Amino acid sequence: MLEITCTRAWPPLVEESLGDWRLRWSDGFTGRANSALAVGDPGRPVPEALRAVCDFAHDRGIPPMVQVNRDSANEHAIAAAGWAEAKGHRRGHEVTVLTAPLTTAPAVPGVAVLDEPSPGWWERTLGRDEDSPAARQVLTGGKVGYGVATLDGVTAGAVRGALVDGWLHVGRLEVAPGFRRRGLASALMGAVHTWGREHGAGHAVLEVAEANSGALALYAGLGYAPHHRYRYWVPAPGSCEDSTS
The missing domain is CATH 3.40.630.30 (Gcn5-related N-acetyltransferase (GNAT))
Known part of the structure; x- marks a missing residue:
């Protein structure tokens, strides 16, 4: 799965498995290395998985956040659990993943x-x-x-x-x-x-914020094409209490 390839190329300092999901911490450096990668089956109902995401983040002093493929079943379930798009994410919460032959x-x-x-x-x-x-x-x-x-x-x-x-x-x-x-x-x-x-x-992959039109044009000129998109989501205020406290 390409999402796993990307996270292995950007290795967090701490990573734990939650079923197929990956919980990641890197002392706040970038969203990718400080969020839960919600791909596949977390091995429990999504609301319970999100509580585990909250606990992991609170234990390490970072805001809870989830990276999830756009319009996937996981994203729909995360939205249904009351989480919201992380529109305040500094580098843009909507990301396009591009690939190209090398x-x-x-x-x-x-x-x-x-x-x-x-x-x-x-x-x-x-x-x-x-x-x-x-x-x-x-x-x-x-x-x-x-x-x-x-x-x-x-x-x-x-x-x-x-x-x-x-x-x-x-x-x-x-x-x-x-x-x-x-x-x-x-x-x-x-x-x-x-x-x-x-x-x-044999192939290259990169991730770029959808709002970065200049970068998207550069990469298109170099032969890159969209593979998929993902978004960051965060809990609604007061909805992500630490169940371990």
């Missing part, structure tokens, strides 16, 4: 994929309010390639590629404002695609 691209001067993250890669990849030991552990988990674009001695752009089961998971593409509209985003994507092919991946 091809190699010509090398571009100044663009490379590193085996270890450089200081410049970290600077481009993490916002000032995101840098933490948890964030660094999530981003370096698994087999990862660290794409960088260097111009005039400056790390002008960065991207992350992670390998899981023949897939390349692409994320954290970022170009510094002063270096945009120079083709660096496409060059970084080409470099990480080539790296993925060289390491045995």
Whole structure:
């Protein structure tokens, strides 16, 4: 299942199973690594599963949240249990998952994929309010390639590629404002695609907020097509008390 591939490419610090569901914690760094992945059967009625989600989140000091495929049976059941779309999620609560076959691209001067993250890669990849030991552990988990674009001695752009089961998971593409509209985003994507092919991946997958029209246009131009969509959901106020307290 592609959702499992994606979560393995973005490994949380703590993960517990709830039937087929995955409970995830990473000290608040990103929704994907701090929510319950509600795919498959949780092994109990959904309202009971959601109470377990609440308990897991409360025990670890994060807001309860569920990631669930749009218009799935699980999403309908979560809505029926009184949860609401997480419209306040900072990076957008509605996400499109895109896939593409991998091809190699010509090398571009100044663009490379590193085996270890450089200081410049970290600077481009993490916002000032995101840098933490948890964030660094999530981003370096698994087999990862660290794409960088260097111009005039400056790390002008960065991207992350992670390998899981023949897939390349692409994320954290970022170009510094002063270096945009120079083709660096496409060059970084080409470099990480080539790296993925060289390491045995046949297809790429990435996740992008539906409101990010610029990124969607970029990826469509690179051959990506929609695979599925998911949303984040949160409990209604007062409906997610910790049953263990």
